[in-house]
Amino acid sequence: MFESDAAQFVFSGLIKEGASKWVLSGPAARFAPTADFNLNSGQLTFSAGALGDNTFTGPVVVSGVSTLAWAAGNNDDLSARLRITDGATATFDITSGSLVSLASSLTFGAAADGRMVKQGSGALVFAAANAFSGGLTVEQGTVRVTAASGLGSGLVTVNGGALSVESNLTNAVQLAGGTLSGGGAVGTVTLAQGAVLSPGVNVGTMTVATAILLAGSTLKWELADAAGVKGTGYDSLSVTGQLDLISASPATRIVLKAVSVGNEGAPLNFQRNLPNSFVFANFGSLALGSNQNVADLFSLDFSEFRYTDGTLASAADWQVTADASALTLSNIPEPSTYGLGLGALALALVALRRRKQVKAI
Secondary structure, three states, X not given: OEEEOOOOEEEEEEEEOOOOEEEEOOOHHHEEEEEEEEEOOEEEEEOOOOOOOOOOOOOEEEOOEEEEEEOOOOOOOOOOOEEEOOOOEEEEEEOOOOEEEEOOOOEEOOOOOOEXXXXXXXXXXXXXXXXXXXXXXXXOOEEEEOOOOOOOOOOEEEOOOEEEEOOEOOOOEEEOOOEEEEOOEEEEEEEOOOOEEEEEOOOOEXXXXXXXXXXXXXXXXXXXXXXXXXXXOEOEEEEEEEEEOOOOOOOOOEEEEEEEOOEOOEOEOOOOOOOOEEEEEEEEEEEOOOOOOHHHHEEEEEEEOEOOOOOEOOHHHXXXXXXXXXXXXXXXXXXXXXXXXXXXXXXXXXXXXXXXXXXXX
């Protein structure tokens, strides 16, 4: 384990065995730049620079069921050296306030079936393509995917935290909890009770191959500009295949949570008592099962849905409708508004008639 010269002793590698937790801190000068770091089980927590800088070439190998934890303030990118062996479950624990961006593709074993788990309240970014089939489980914190094929081809499971898809993926995504957001694309999405689907980064469009929204799940829809178009003025969910709402019923509904965004939560051009209609989802086909009225399948949460003047919209004035290819959220202005409009029109006609009569005299 040691290499020596006349001036110093340095480690040529590190092997972590057993279920215990190790903490490695301080400068990496104790290791040779080609040192191998092998995490075979348990947890290894390391501070910034403790596993070497960008001059180090030795691999960081994760095997078995092991956790590699970034200590507070550590944003080190080990992706060029990180290797996940076949059959391994590699947990990456990112502490609060840290953002670790994996800018290079990871290395996997011959079968490329290692899986990853994200823990900790910090953020992990996959910024390069990865070729593996083991999948990813998000338990805590945030995972962002900014590169096509960033999560390989395996199943992605979200149990908590947030997954933001900002590029085009083909992975199936199952949400038992947490949030799926982003303006990219994914495969089949299954949204369980308590889970949230929020298209776009802020306002935007998410594309999915198939969407299965189970009873008790939430579709979060954001409005920034009522005069804008879908994808820029307000969120849009694009389902290229089937949108499946069969699990919902009038007794167990899907939540459509409408949220106004913009200056202090006030969207542009969103006026009270005027007709408004927004296509919030498009689909190739719609599965309702025995349910025939789509409005009975959604519960409207308008607790953060405000007009431009800051007043809250009333869910009682809005409804969800469906046609052959889209779901639409629209309102019906209060009858008094039409009454005022018709009254003004009648007065204008009377005035015009009187002017004509005066001219005739």
